[in-house]
Amino acid sequence: MDFVDNGLYRDITEYARDTPTWIQHTAEIGTEAGLLVFVALFVAGWWRARHAGTRAFAIAALAPVATAVAYVCSEVLKSGVTQERPCRAVAGAAAPLAECPPHGDWSFPSNHATIAGASALTLVLVRRALVWLTVPLALLMAFSRVFVGVHYPHDVAAGLLLGAVLALTVVRLGTRPATRLATALRGSPAPAARWLAGPGPAPVTERPAPPYTTHRRR
Template identity: 70%
Template sequence: MDSDLYRDITDRADDTPSWVQHVAELWTEAGLLLFGALFVAAWWRQRRGDARVFAIAVLAPVATAVAYVCSELLKSAVDEERPCRAVANAPAPLVDCPPHGDWSFPSNHATIAGAAAVALALTWRGILWLTGPMALLMAFSRVFVGVHYPHDVVAGLVLGGVVAVAFVRVSTGAAARVARAMRGSGAGPARWFAGSGPAGFSSEARRTPAHRD
């Protein structure tokens, strides 16, 4: 059934105007760069946020990288052949079919997109209206260009989102303590990277009770 859906989507992709195909080819890779730019924007924006929110902004790309590693490990365990080789009578993919051994399940691109969309939303309220559609379009584009089954990209989105939430939840406390230490550090680069907080580090420190072991 998934092969039939894959064939339906790629048949429609093959019939679309060439400019639509070129946009899909571009988006399937360029979307990753846009997520990277949003990571930088979130970090810069939260340099004036409290330590916890700033910590999540810094953790967002790390969580995405961890999700990618999980995706790669799962790929190696499942060993699903790419549909551009496995599905009979399907149109030629719009991009080069990855070589044998670069397995299909789950989609790395969809995993990265799902993790990035969720992690950014955890640190930047309201941005999910942008990152959510971006992630969905990136996932769909991987089927549209012919290199993944629909179930590959659905699994990737779910995997990325779950790993991002779990990683951020586990790591935020320690990362926030590091952020507070950097804001009070005597090292200029550390203070610049962490920013001053919502009203300067001294104000934040007064609001934050001292941690005692």
């Protein structure tokens, strides 16, 4: 398995070195910029959910929290596995495009991929239409970590799966208490709490029924 993974890592990094310079620079920037895109989507999802029902708001508020929990779990697992980065461990591999992290910043699983997997899934739970944006972005971010030479393929695959599973678990377990909290915030006398949770959906006003008229027969 290590032989196959090392060979795939070499193939990808060698291919990366043969790509045009603009692609290399885009990959280096994009591997970090993708995180900012997810942050912006979290903020947009929260803002939109302020005018939605309490359950929808609760899920939108839980999305970044679930992602943070997935990241912490990834970091704990990484500290236990202590796998060396491929940019130091794989002999004969092409030089990485990004700077190789220092010794002690372990490789398995990929924190970036974990965050990407968790973000993609939770944002889809917030709004299903986002699947066409978040899933490709998460896959691209995960691949970019191998492309720039700082992770093995199995690091990012495990990170995506770990992030998605943990984030889904947190949202499922936390939706009910978060919904109760959202209800309390919207009914709070504190203006800051009401602003944070938003006003909720606009009340539906019923249109008055048209007046009853009779028609004479001629």
